[in-house]
Amino acid sequence: MPEPISNNRSDGLLADPAARPDRYKWIVLSNTTLGVTMATIDISIMLIALPDIFRGIHIDPLAPGNSFYLLWLILSFMVVTSVLVVSLGRLGDMYGRVRMYNLGFVVYTLFSLLLTITWFSGTAAAIYLVVMRIFQGVGAALLLANSAAILTDAFPEDQRGMAIGINQVAAISGSFLGLVLGGVLAPIQWRLIFLVSVPIGLFGTVWAYRKLEEVPRHGTAKVDWPGNITFALGLIGVMIGITYGIQPYGHSTMGWTSPFVLGCLAGGVGLLTAFAVIETKVADPMFRLPLFKIRAFTAGSLSSLLASIGRGGLMFILIIWLQGIWLPRHGFSFSQTPLWAGIYMLPLTAGFLIAGPVSGFLSDKFGSRPFASGGMVVAAGSFLLLELLPINFSYWAFGLILLLNGLAMGAFAAPNRAGVMNSLPPQHRGVGSGMNSTFQNSAQVLSIGVFFTLMILGLSATLPSTLYHGLVGHGVPASVASSAAHLPPVSTLFAAFLGYSPVQHLVGPAVLARLPAHQAATLTGRGFFPALISGPFASGLHEAFDFAIAACLAAAAMSWLRGGKYHYREPTTKETPASLSQDQQGASLAQGQ
16 A cells, blocks of 8 residues: 655645646546546446347346346446445545546556456356456546545635536436447447447546646545445445345345345445444544534535435436337337437436536536525426326427436536535545545435336336236237236336347247237237336336435435535634634534544
């Protein structure tokens, strides 16, 4: 482990951004934006490319026992980044944020390359890809954990909102741009979805090593190993429990009663509780709990958590809506739907790109609260409008609502992150950024679990009878139709999500081959399954949107509690504790502990 960076200053503060050339801050913004965009693109690029990946490695993801590979190719990257951002942000505070950020570029690029060169096939290839995705996630976590802190160090406080806004919106937009990029590259060759990151990563690595400058700081803190271990194991336990909770268990459509799931959740919560206790006892804690005494930090972090819960599962639900119902009913074959689902969701990305920098710039002048809280209120309204749409909507209305949702989420994300970073004492910006990212990233996994659970509950109520009668009405034997109708709804959702013909998956090619040609053509055509599932899907969809509305309104309320415009500053010798604002008192306590 390298030695902590130190300097001759006795106050431990970071260097003044104004002391550096003006162009340096734009170099930092450009490089960190490239880094976080590249990292977040890989969160979603897999979603659209999964059918081509599984065909390329010769594995059926919907076969019994293969759901592990399907879920963990998607979630392993997200789980790793959620678990490690706090630890790696803390290491950045201790050993140099630029040093850790540069290491992130190297690790990310190396494992992106290794993902492209697997020579295995079948389950061995799937396991190899999952393991490489885990290490690729380590590189992404290094980038994400330190980018906001590096930006905060480089920009003066009256420009941080704009800078962090651009960076934050690039990160969120990357997850949507990945959908289109995966849909374009994967049909050509599935390895390209990983290879595309290699030249970008090499360029970013060289650029970062040559141009980014370490800000010297004073400190001799030690690594909090007990805290790191209990936090990582606890968060992993909770996320594994959530992941397997949406899978079938025995005769149940979901696994929330599984002893394994309950054990993971209970063990994870227990370890996280132990972690909270440990952090109050060690000299140099990983997760600086005293930072929660800063009202602006606490309100911003909790509103980020709630906003991510409301937004995180949205991508999956909209993709299933488009791929399983809307696109087939409008002339697209099931195999074409993954790419076009990404394209038809571009208004959401456009909204992020427009609102983020503008709201970040305005928050520098007027504070974060009105934009962050207002954005969440508008986001809740956009979810209500989506709920009011018919399942077979007109695209212009759908596109405008997606644009509104993107504008609202962008208006929230940039000012909220800037408000969090501005509230932190300089020497805790890395760990504070990591804590905020942990709330955001782990909430996305929680959101996926909640959204899928609500969808499956809605489908379970009416899908079996609707599916049974629809299949029997087109000549499928009653025994086969009954078996298909009682398969877990999640398998039907995954089939639509992967761009497969759901009826062919449910019934099987052998049964379809024995039916009259016109009946088989009807069952596997673009109209039968979307029309069949529209009613049951609408029930689950409304439940999911109601949850998103509640989460967004709670995020708006929490954001409003942050108070007025606040930037951390060192108290002068003439100021007494009683004369400081609530946030200043909390920051002074956090700095001293």
